[in-house]
Amino acid sequence: MLNPVDVKNLTVAYQKKAVLKNVTFTVPEGKLIGIIGPNGAGKSTLIKAVLGLIPKASGEVKIYNKKYRAKDRIVGYVPQRGSVDWDFPTSALDVVLMGRYGHVGWFKRPSKQDNQIARECLEKVGMEGYADRQISQLSGGQQQRVFLARALAQDAKVYFMDEPFVGVDAATERAIIDLLNELKSQGKTVLVVHHDLQTVKDYFDDCLLLNVETIASGPTEQVFTMENLHQTYGGKLAFLEQGKMMVEQK
Amino acid sequence: MNSIMLMLSDANTQWVLVGTLLLGLASGVLGSFALLRKQSLIGDAVAHAALPGICIAFLLTGERSLIVLLIGATITGLLSAYCIQYIVSSTIIKEDTAICLILSVFFGFGIVLLTKVQQLPSGNKSGLDAFIFGQAASIVGSDVKVMAGAAAILVFITAILFKEFKVITFDPEFAKGLGLPIGFLNFLFISLLVGVVVVGIQAVGVILMAALLITPAIAARYWTNSLSKMIVISGMFGAFSGVVGTMISALGQGLPTGPFIVVTATAIFVISMLFAPERGIIAKKIKQKIYYKQLNEAGTKGRVS
Numbered sequence: 001m002l003n004p005v006d007v008k009n010l011t012v013a014y015q016k017k018a019v020l021k022n023v024t025f026t027v028p029e030g031k032l033i034g035i036i037g038p039n040g041a042g043k044s045t046l047i048k049a050v051l052g053l054i055p056k057a058s059g060e061v062k063i064y065n066k067k068y069r070a071k072d073r074i075v076g077y078v079p080q081r082g083s084v085d086w087d088f089p090t091s092a093l094d095v096v097l098m099g100r101y102g103h104v105g106w107f108k109r110p111s112k113q114d115n116q117i118a119r120e121c122l123e124k125v126g127m128e129g130y131a132d133r134q135i136s137q138l139s140g141g142q143q144q145r146v147f148l149a150r151a152l153a154q155d156a157k158v159y160f161m162d163e164p165f166v167g168v169d170a171a172t173e174r175a176i177i178d179l180l181n182e183l184k185s186q187g188k189t190v191l192v193v194h195h196d197l198q199t200v201k202d203y204f205d206d207c208l209l210l211n212v213e214t215i216a217s218g219p220t221e222q223v224f225t226m227e228n229l230h231q232t233y234g235g236k237l238a239f240l241e242q243g244k245m246m247v248e249q250k
Numbered sequence: 251m252n253s254i255m256l257m258l259s260d261a262n263t264q265w266v267l268v269g270t271l272l273l274g275l276a277s278g279v280l281g282s283f284a285l286l287r288k289q290s291l292i293g294d295a296v297a298h299a300a301l302p303g304i305c306i307a308f309l310l311t312g313e314r315s316l317i318v319l320l321i322g323a324t325i326t327g328l329l330s331a332y333c334i335q336y337i338v339s340s341t342i343i344k345e346d347t348a349i350c351l352i353l354s355v356f357f358g359f360g361i362v363l364l365t366k367v368q369q370l371p372s373g374n375k376s377g378l379d380a381f382i383f384g385q386a387a388s389i390v391g392s393d394v395k396v397m398a399g400a401a402a403i404l405v406f407i408t409a410i411l412f413k414e415f416k417v418i419t420f421d422p423e424f425a426k427g428l429g430l431p432i433g434f435l436n437f438l439f440i441s442l443l444v445g446v447v448v449v450g451i452q453a454v455g456v457i458l459m460a461a462l463l464i465t466p467a468i469a470a471r472y473w474t475n476s477l478s479k480m481i482v483i484s485g486m487f488g489a490f491s492g493v494v495g496t497m498i499s500a501l502g503q504g505l506p507t508g509p510f511i512v513v514t515a516t517a518i519f520v521i522s523m524l525f526a527p528e529r530g531i532i533a534k535k536i537k538q539k540i541y542y543k544q545l546n547e548a549g550t551k552g553r554v555s
Contacts, residue, residue: 053426070429077427084421088286089477098417102428107410134475150424 002064004029004158004189005050010059012042012049018212019045023059025208025217030187032180034194034204034220038233041211043193044080047160051077063158073102076156078147080163086136092146093131096121099153121149124182126175141172148179159183159190166195177203200224257500266386266500269394270453270492270511274462276401276446278488279408281463282470282481284443286419291346292331292440294460295353297447299330301360301456304381305367314377316393320448327444330356335440357456384455384508386496393452400449404442405485415439416477453492455508462508465515466491472526491515 005027012020020042027033035043048054050061052068061068063075076099099121100114110118122128125145130138138146144164151159165173180190180203191208194200200207200220207223209215209232216223216231257263284293300323307322308314330352337348367378377388389397408415417425418435426432443463450459470484495511527533 048423051427053423070427073429075427077424079421079423083423085286088420089471089475089480090416090420091476094477095420098421098424098428101413101417101425101430104413106414109413154428 002029003027003062004064005191006060006062006065007050008060008062010046010049010061011057012045012054013057018057020049021213023210023214025214027189027191027208028206029189030184031189031205032184032203033189033191033206033208034200035191035208035210036194036197036200036224036232037210037215041232043210044162046210047077047162047191047193051075051160071102073154074157076151076154076159078151078159078161078164081140081144081147081167086138086143088135090135091132092127092135092138092142092149093118093122095135095146096149096153099150102154117155118149118153121152122146124152125149125179141168144168144172145175148176152179157188159188161190161192163193163195165192165199197229253501254497257497262390263496263500265391265394266389266453266496267493269389269397270386270496270507271489272398272401272492273446273450273453274466274488274490274492274511275485276404276488277450277459277462278466278470278484278486279405279481280443280446281465281467281488282477282484283408283415283419283439285464285467285471286477287439289443290460290464291349291353292334293443293447293463295330295334295349295356296327296444297451297456297459298353298360299356300324300327300448300451301381302326302356302363303360304378304451305360305363308367308378309363316396316452319381320396323448323451324444326356327448328441331440331444360456380455380506381451382455382457383506384451384453384458384511386453386499386507387504389452397449397452400445404445404449407438407442408481411435411438412478412481453496453507454511455506458508458512461512462488462491462515465512465519469515469519469522472522472529475528487515487518491518 003026007026008024010020010023011018023046035046037043045054049056050068052070066072068075096118097110097114100110100118104110104114119128119131122131125148127142127145127149130142135143135146148164151161164176168176180192183190192204194203201224204220206218207220208217209223209228211232211234216228281293284290303322303324303326304319305322306326307319311318333352334345334348337343337351338345364379377385380388414425414430414435417428418430418432422432446463447459450462454462466487467480467484469487470480473483474480491511491514494514496507498510498514499505499507522530524531525533
């Protein structure tokens with residue numbers, strides 16, 4: 001069987017400091033995968049290195065057994081919401097349309113069909129009423145939904161999402177998780193950088209516990225254990241106490 | 251009024267007006283992207299860095315042909331932009347510091363060279379100092395053809411790459427994830443920016459060129475929330491400023507053009523800032539007043555809507 005994501009011995013370094021060291025994991029198709037780890041563990045760096053947004057020092061990344069090429073258009077990406085200037089003069093629909101740019105090709109304008117797809121994607125995240133709204137007038141949760149709709153418009157097979165749950169309210173969190181489950185039911189694979197340990201067991205089929213190196217990866221009930229969390233979060237006691245409660249609770 | 255009619259019937263003035271119109275249009279279009287990419291100051295550095303290039307080109311060839319001077323300006327302009335990006339990407343120095351450093355070094359060097367040029371005994375050096383504040387009157391028909399051609403090419407490239415420039419400006423990482431060659435597109439944009447600055451310096455001058463890039467763009471931002479409309483409006487503001495500034499300066503003898511173009515653009519900006527619907531200061535104040543009034547009325551009736 002083909003694995004959607006196959007990473008072997010991935011190392012990324014800024015100057016002399018290794019941010020990721022020999023990270024190795026594979027991801028099964030049609031699953032929701034949580035990427036879990038403390039600040040500075042290299043979670044965002046991992047996504048960026050896999051997508052080729054930053055150079056890797058060594059290692060191999062394969063998407064469906066092939067070297068990753070952005071122009072194959074099988075990978076969708078949701079960056080952190082804070083990474084862009086939301087006062088940019090554009091509407092919600094326009095941002096979602098950017099997800100179609102890879103399909104549109106050079107020099108051409110998005111077609112009617114692309115517009116239609118973008119509108120449908122906005123609808124899927126419950127934002128159809130905000131298509132023409134200037135993006136700075138959207139709330140944080142709405143902006144996050146627009147980013148998700150843009151990734152949907154990419155029509156990819158594998159999605160990487162960088163902290164989509166950060167700073168959104170409960171309703172948006174619910175909407176996002178429903179959407180992730182819908183993607184899963186369509187056989188898509190979704191990797192999500194996630195911070196809230198309390199919801200890991202509810203949300204994700206598989207987990208990658210990361211702290212510069214791979215601590216553990218596999219089905220959540222097997223790898224989301226007290227021992228692995230201890231190793232991932234190191235001496236951070238407050239976290240550990242909390243983690244213990246969460247592991248026992250289930 | 252008569253003098254304006256007389257001026258407009260002059261063939262050379264007509265050429266100059268066409269030149270500054272196209273220049274204003276091109277700088278309004280590219281300035282919009284520069285503003286949104288937060289590269290306003292790079293335009294300023296590039297403009298100042300054009301001066302040494304002009305002087306070197308003149309010293310090497312000994313002739314005052316616009317094409318030759320502009321090639322010199324392009325080389326040092328691109329070099330300055332490259333130096334800034336190199337300093338930012340490979341040292342801990344921040345962009346504002348790097349820009350300040352490069353701008354002053356290049357401009358200082360340019361002034362040294364300009365002084366040297368002016369001490370030369372040869373006769374055809376006159377007018378080189380007009381590049382500092384701009385002298386549209388020194389533009390002749392053949393210059394305008396160069397300016398118009400270059401401005402048209404710059405606007406055309408920006409138009410066909412509108413979608414690509416839009417996404418790399420808004421979200422460069424996502425654009426890279428789409429498979430766009432970010433490095434190439436960034437280089438191309440900087441080259442276009444250098445192009446418009448270089449084309450503009452004869453009319454506007456190296457010191458004020460950045461204002462013609464940015465002022466129409468920031469004024470246009472007040473009138474719309476759509477990037478394509480902002481670019482069109484900014485181009486029109488730029489073209490209008492170019493034409494009006496040139497006409498004012500042509501009314502007197504030896505008045506520099508750059509300052510009048512920039513003053514015109516700034517007047518448009520002030521009007522936009524005050525009176526634009528939605529984003530303008532007055533519109534915002536009025537809206538807030540109305541809202542407070544509604545709140546107060548609701549309050550006295552004992553309910554809050």
